[in-house]
Structures are given as C-alpha cells and as structure tokens.
Amino acid sequence: MNIHLLRSHIEKIVPLSDEEFALVASYFVERSLKKHQFLVQENTLIPYEYWVVRGLLKVSQIDSSGKEHILQFAMEDWWVSDYQAFFLHKEATLSITCLEDCQLLAISYEDKEKLCDELPKINTFVRKKSHMGYIALQKRILSLLSNDARTRYEQFLELYPSLLQRLPKSLIASYLGVSRETLSRLYS
Amino acid sequence: MNIHLLRSHIEKIVPLSDEEFALVASYFVERSLKKHQFLVQENTLIPYEYWVVRGLLKVSQIDSSGKEHILQFAMEDWWVSDYQAFFLHKEATLSITCLEDCQLLAISYEDKEKLCDELPKINTFVRKKSHMGYIALQKRILSLLSNDARTRYEQFLELYPSLLQRLPKSLIASYLGVSRETLSRLYS
Numbered sequence: 001m002n003i004h005l006l007r008s009h010i011e012k013i014v015p016l017s018d019e020e021f022a023l024v025a026s027y028f029v030e031r032s033l034k035k036h037q038f039l040v041q042e043n044t045l046i047p048y049e050y051w052v053v054r055g056l057l058k059v060s061q062i063d064s065s066g067k068e069h070i071l072q073f074a075m076e077d078w079w080v081s082d083y084q085a086f087f088l089h090k091e092a093t094l095s096i097t098c099l100e101d102c103q104l105l106a107i108s109y110e111d112k113e114k115l116c117d118e119l120p121k122i123n124t125f126v127r128k129k130s131h132m133g134y135i136a137l138q139k140r141i142l143s144l145l146s147n148d149a150r151t152r153y154e155q156f157l158e159l160y161p162s163l164l165q166r167l168p169k170s171l172i173a174s175y176l177g178v179s180r181e182t183l184s185r186l187y188s
Numbered sequence: 189m190n191i192h193l194l195r196s197h198i199e200k201i202v203p204l205s206d207e208e209f210a211l212v213a214s215y216f217v218e219r220s221l222k223k224h225q226f227l228v229q230e231n232t233l234i235p236y237e238y239w240v241v242r243g244l245l246k247v248s249q250i251d252s253s254g255k256e257h258i259l260q261f262a263m264e265d266w267w268v269s270d271y272q273a274f275f276l277h278k279e280a281t282l283s284i285t286c287l288e289d290c291q292l293l294a295i296s297y298e299d300k301e302k303l304c305d306e307l308p309k310i311n312t313f314v315r316k317k318s319h320m321g322y323i324a325l326q327k328r329i330l331s332l333l334s335n336d337a338r339t340r341y342e343q344f345l346e347l348y349p350s351l352l353q354r355l356p357k358s359l360i361a362s363y364l365g366v367s368r369e370t371l372s373r374l375y376s
Contacts, residue, residue, distance in 0.1 A: 061330055069333040071326060084323045087316075116312065123311045124304065128275075130318035135272045137325035138259060142249055144332045145257040145365045177333045 002030060002053045006105055009051070009077055013128050014121040024122060027115050028105040033098045039080075040096035046085040048106040052078050055102030056166055060174075061094050070175040073099075073163060079129065099167070149178040153186045190218060190241045194293055197239070197265055201316050202309040211307060215299040219292045227268075227292070228284035234273040236294040240266050243290030244354055248362075249282050258363040261287075261351060267317065287355070337366040341374045 003025045010016060016024065031050070033039060039057060040046055057074045059082075071094060074080035082092040086109060107115070116123040143152055153176060157164060164172075173183040191213045198204060204212065219238070221227060227245060228234055245262045247270075259282060262268035270280040274297060295303070304311040331340055341364060345352060352360075361371040 061334070063334040067334070069330060071330055071333075083319065083326065087319050087323065116315070117308075120305075120308050120311060123308060123315060127304070127311060127315040127318060130315060130322055131271065131275050134318060134322050134325065135275065137322065137329060138271065141325060141328055141332065142257060142259055144329065145259075146249070146251040146255070 002103060002105060003028060005053055006051055010122070010125055014125045016121065020119060020121065023119060024115065027111040028107050031104045031106050033102045033104070035098050035101050037098050037102075038095065039098060039102070039104070040082050040085075040092050040094060042093060042095050043091050045089070046082045046092050047108050049079060049081040049083075049086055049109075049112060050104040050106050052076055052080060053103040053105060055104075056099045056163075057096055057102060058099055058171060059094055059096050068174060069177075070171060073160075073167070073171075073175070075163065075166075079133075099171075144177055149176065149182045150186055152176045152178065153183065190291060190293060191216060193241055194239060198310070198313055202313045204309065208307060208309065212303065212310060215295050215303050216293040217295075219294050221286045221290045221292070223286050223289050225286050225290075226283065227286060227290070228270050228273075228280050228282065230281060230283050231279050233277070234270045234280050235296050237267060237269040237271075237274055237297075237300060238292040238294050240264055240268060241291040241293060243292075244287045244351075245284055245290060246287055246359060247282055247284050256362060257365075258359060261348075261355070261359075261363070263351065263354075267321075287359075332365060337364065337370045338374055340364045340366065341371065 006024070006028065007016065007021050010024065039050065052074050054076060057080060059071045059074065059080060060068050061071060062068050080096060082094040082096065084090060085092040085094075089109070112126075116126060143155055147155070156172065156176060169183055169187075170180055173180045176183070194212070194216065195204065195209050198212065227238065230250075240262050242264060245268060247259045247262065247268060248256050249259060250256050268284060270282040270284065272278060273280040273282075277297070300314070304314060331343055335343070344360065344364060357371055357375075358368055361368045364371070
C-alpha cells in the first residue's frame with residue numbers, strides 16, 4: 001500500500017511502467033517508528049535514505065554549547081537522511097528524531113546506486129530532486145542572511161502552512177534562528 | 189585547451205572514453221568576461237549553467253532595503269548559475285558578477301538534459317555533484333544558525349584559504365552575515 005504512494009511521488013517527475021516500478025519497489029523496505037524515537041543518532045553510520053510515507057521528523061544538530069539547531073523538518077513526501085554521512089560513508093553529525101509516529105520507506109546507499117545504474121529514469125529523478133533541494137537550501141540561506149524575524153516567520157507560514165499546527169513553537173523558533181520570545185511577539 | 193580541464197574535473201567522479209568526452213565537449217561553448225561584468229542579471233532569463241575555468245565570481249541578491257547579500261562565490265572548478273531560474277525557466281532573482289577576469293564554459297538547459305540522456309555517466313556525475321552541493325549548503329545553514337562571527341570566519345578560512353587574498357573584506361563580511369566592523373575586529 002505505502003509503496004504505491006512512492007510511485008505517485010516519482011511519477012510527478014518521471015513516468016514508470018509497472019515493470020520499472022516493481023524494480024524500484026524491490027529496493028525499499030518499510031520502517032515504522034514511534035514519536036520520540038531516533039531515526040538517526042549522531043556518531044553512528046547511516047546506510048539508509050528514507051522517504052516519509054506518514055509522520056513528521058526533525059533534523060537537528062547540538063552545538064558545542066549544548067544548544068539545538070534545526071536544520072530542517074521532514075514530512076509526508078520528503079526524503080530525509082544525514083546526507084553527508086550517507087554519501088560519504090561517515091558517521092552522522094546530525095540527529096533525526098520522530099516528532100510524530102512515522103512510517104518510512106528505506107533504501108540503502110548501495111541499492112540506490114544500483115537502482116540509478118539499472119534504471120536511468122531513476123538517476124534522472126534523483127538528480128532533479130537534488131536540484132530542487134539545492135534551490136530550497138539556497139532560499140533558506142538568503143532568508144537567514146537577509147530577513148528579519150517577522151519576514152522569516154511569514155515565509156515559513158507561506159511555505160509550510162500545515163506545519164504550524166504540527167510543531168511546537170520552540171522548534172519553529174529554532175528553525176528560524178530566532179528566540180522563543182521573539183517568536184511569541186510575532187504571534188501576538 | 190580549456191575544455192580539457194573540464195575533462196579532469198568530470199573524471200574525478202566518472203571516467204570517460206575519448207569518444208564520450210568528445211560528445212561532452214561538443215555541448216559546451218567558451219565565454220570570456222572582464223572584471224566587473226555581469227554574467228547574470230536579475231530579471232533576465234538564464235538559459236545557461238557555467239563551469240569556471242579561470243576567475244572568481246560572486247552570486248548575490250539585493251534585498252528590499254537595497255542591501256547586498258552574498259549567497260556564494262565561484263572560482264576555478266566550480267559550477268555556477270541562478271539555479272532556480274535555470275531549472276524552472278524563470279527570470280533570475282540573483283546577480284552573478286565577475287570579481288576578476290573570467291573564462292567560463294557554458295552549457296544550455298536543453299543541451300544538459302540531452303547530454304544526461306545520451307550519456308548515463310554524465311547523469312550520474314551531475315547527480316553526485318548536486319549531492320555534494322546540497323551538503324555544502326546544509327553546512328552553511330548550520331554555520332549561520334549556530335556559530336558566532338569568529339567561528340564562521342575561521343570556518344571560511346579553513347574551507348577557502350585561497351579566497352582570503354582574492355576577495356575584498358567587505359564581501360567576506362557580507363558572505364558571513366557579519367558587519368565589516370565585526371570582521372575587522374577578527375582580523376586584529
């Protein structure tokens with residue numbers, strides 16, 4: 001059932017025949033995690049990338065002073081991993097934690113490379129998704145460099161209106177790089 | 189001559205036969221620009237991506253108050269474009285300006301897609317380069333969220349030691365998201 005949601009997701013970019021999708025599906029395994037569980041822990045190897053079928057996760061890093069910084073959230077239809085660890089076979093420097101019960105589809109690094117070699121359409125799909133991710137991160141950098149707290153908050157609401165109800169305000173403040181007090185003023 | 193530098197660059201990730209590289213080379217055209225010239229201007233269409241053979245460029249955006257923010261620099265061996273405009277066929281929201289005389293190799297969107305279709309190795313090369321770019325932007329976001337000015341400056345020196353001599357201090361300050369005064373204190 002869940003695997004068919006992945007088909008719709010991929011077919012937004014490349015159409016697949018039933019045989020092609022059967023090959024894709026054969027490389028994924030399902031994983032379920034409960035709220036508060038870790039998907040990725042710092043200082044461990046991360047051999048998987050995940051596609052979120054259902055649920056919400058946060059990707060974060062604790063700095064040397066013990067403060068948590070939110071790199072991103074991941075919800076339905078998003079891909080998530082510690083990509084530096086995943087691509088370079090290093091230990092994770094990020095933590096990924098379930099903020100809700102989560103259902104995920106996992107693919108290993110080796111299987112992803114094999115799939116990209118076997119099915120050029122998937123190579124193209126992954127390339128194009130990566131380009132879109134790159135653009136989104138560029139926008140976030142410009143937002144952090146240029147905008148005041150109110151503008152950042154408004155951009156967040158515009159991009160992710162559904163997340164406002166699903167996230168504690170403290171996590172939104174951390175994602176935006178503003179204090180909780182500043183965020184509270186923006187709510188009022 | 190310049191095109192052979194591109195071959196070494198690509199072969200760091202995927203080996204190419206002479207025939208394959210001849211195909212790659214046939215899609216690129218050389219461009220030369222003088223210091224201070226624009227490669228990309230805001231509100232124009234950007235049908236090309238560029239690989240920097242020689243020179244240094246800045247990618248920036250002017251905010252609504254007229255302040256310039258530096259998204260990134262690009263030097264030898266780097267790819268550069270306004271990727272949102274390039275991939276989505278939209279008008280540029282970024283400016284790209286030559287900080288030195290520049291020699292570039294340009295490929296159009298249509299030719300890049302054609303080349304990725306014709307040569308799966310190049311599809312894989314572009315996918316992997318995009319993943320590395322994604323990781324670099326994630327690090328920059330975490331740096332902006334978590335580090336003080338001194339740490340950001342030290343990270344910049346560690347990542348790009350050669351750029352320190354080639355860039356005016358005001359541009360480094362803008363890239364780091366700190367004031368020129370703060371940066372001057374870090375120099376002293």
